[in-house]
Amino acid sequence: MQINILFVDDDIDILNGFKRSMYNLRDKWNGFYASNSADALKIIQHENVDVCITDLFIPGISGSELLRKVKKEYPKTIRVLLSGNPSAKYSVYDYSVAHQYLTKPCNIEIIKEKIEIPILIRSLINNEKTIIKLTGEDGIPSFPEIYYKLECEIYSPNVSINRIVNLISKDIGLTAKIFQLVNSAFFGFPTKIKDLNQAINILGLNIIKSIILFTKVFPYLEMSNALKEFIESLWNHSLVVSTISQRLTFYLTRNRELSEHAYIAGMLHDIGKLIILNMSNQDKTLLNVLDIINNENEIKKFLGATHSEIGAYALSLWGYPNSIINAVLLHHSTLELNNFNITTAVQISNRLANIEGIDFSILEKFDSIESIVELINTKEGNKDEIPGKNPIG
Known part of the structure; x- marks a missing residue:
């Protein structure tokens, strides 16, 4: 089974880097690429996207708003938010819609490690409604605010x-x-x-x-x-x-x-x-x-x-x-x-x-x-x- 992954970033060099990295994984992964939220939503509407990885700051609606729409309308999709600054005090609202958040630069090996295991374990769950609940609105909750604040402090340079x-x-x-x-x-x-x-x-x-x-x-x-x-x-x-x-x-x-x-x-x-x-x-x-x-x-x-x-x-x-x-x-x-x-x-x-x-x-x-x-x-x-x-x- 091939995994469909959507990358969303307005930096074309970063998107091209993902494309090059995905070439060696083409037997297992299908890559889709968008430089703004509108194009990303069009792709999700027409493709069965397993994982959506988006930068926080993209043209149109923000990356977090994009993931909020994905969470509501495509609840089986695993949601990952990218950020360029691990110590920045971004809003908990931004991160609450993501299953994971990764910092830039983020190479394909890190992404591979973070998303292959959830996909593998999900294959053990033999109930579509359970998968939708777990990955979508009502199953696995987001981290509480104090968890995010603690993470930001731990990874702060000071x-x-x-x-x-x-x-x-x-x-x-x-x-x-x-x-x-x-x-x-x-x-x-x-x-x-x-x-x-x-x-x-x-x-x-x-x-x-x-x-x-x-x-x-x-x-x-x-x-x-x-x-x-x-x-x-x-x-x-x-x-x-x-x-x-x-x-x-x-x-x-x-x-x-x-x-x-x-x-x-x-x-x-x-x-x-x-x-x-x-x-x-x-x-x-x-x-x-x-x-x-x-x-x-x-x-x-x-x-x-x-x-x-x-x-x-x-x-x-x-x-x-x-x-x-x-x-x-x-x-x-x-x-x-x-x-x-x-x-x-x-x-x-x-x-x-x-x-x-x-x-x-x-x-x-x-x-x-x-x-x-x-x-x-x-x-x-x-x-x-x-x-x-x-x-x-």
């Missing part, structure tokens, strides 16, 4: 931790979640952390961003008691999985960056469940879905995709690293022990988190992954299970 602390401190709910996490038993500090600056430094900005996603993207968090209880339970489960994933990864690799990615993957491994609830809230089927949300077979029948596939699709649209996307996609798949990675860590941690009486000290009691998996299989009653190759890869 980044300031004091401005970051000030930004986060204005959000009382987010600040409370950060203190709740950093002072939990997961971190085990002997004294209570009361300084937000210290808490942010302990957790790291990537983990802060994942907390924002979990707690701020979805608008229904203040609804029914049953929904609140489910989300709080999901939050607690995700914290356990993320912590075990981080510790297991560091225990086996001594790689701090990899361990941080394992933490993020663990925290977001069930985010597909939140997205499903968000979708079902839009079409008033929330209560029915809440009854089957933990039943993968029922969810697959209902939506044509599992929560793992939906969560991975969301993270791929948001531009998360492939290692984290893969861990979310495959966290219920069969273990592959020959090549330990973040996916393996989240798979093991998710299963450990569901075993009663297991705590973080388990990693100090075993000298190999195999011994931990043997314990899991015994506790789950799967004594004869032999870990095999992942069915998806």
Whole structure:
């Protein structure tokens, strides 16, 4: 299947550069090119455009307005906004319509990396209505304003931790979640952390961003008691999985960056469940879905995709690293022990988190992954299970 990509930019040299780069990908990608919004809309009307990549500033309506029209009228299209200045304080209104935003200059390899995975994962979703909902108006929400502001500050040439602390401190709910996490038993500090600056430094900005996603993207968090209880339970489960994933990864690799990615993957491994609830809230089927949300077979029948596939699709649209996307996609798949990675860590941690009486000290009691998996299989009653190759890869 060929992917149809529309590039929109009023700089002819940039468009010609995309054309030259696309030549080597012509067996997989079809390129379409427009120098203004009017021509872009004509192309979209006549072609099945999978991805629209537009500069923010183009003749006619702006790039963000173009994507707003695409979002409404062609909801299956993946929307990417290009900007020439990564530190500019553009309006959240501009970025709220894009699944991703990339900075110029942006070569074709970066674009290829960012859009091939969403297209691939989307092919796993066997329901046209679900794809339209997820990519269009009512499915995967845009990043909240604080996420964009944090991104702008992080990528500013004059980044300031004091401005970051000030930004986060204005959000009382987010600040409370950060203190709740950093002072939990997961971190085990002997004294209570009361300084937000210290808490942010302990957790790291990537983990802060994942907390924002979990707690701020979805608008229904203040609804029914049953929904609140489910989300709080999901939050607690995700914290356990993320912590075990981080510790297991560091225990086996001594790689701090990899361990941080394992933490993020663990925290977001069930985010597909939140997205499903968000979708079902839009079409008033929330209560029915809440009854089957933990039943993968029922969810697959209902939506044509599992929560793992939906969560991975969301993270791929948001531009998360492939290692984290893969861990979310495959966290219920069969273990592959020959090549330990973040996916393996989240798979093991998710299963450990569901075993009663297991705590973080388990990693100090075993000298190999195999011994931990043997314990899991015994506790789950799967004594004869032999870990095999992942069915998806």
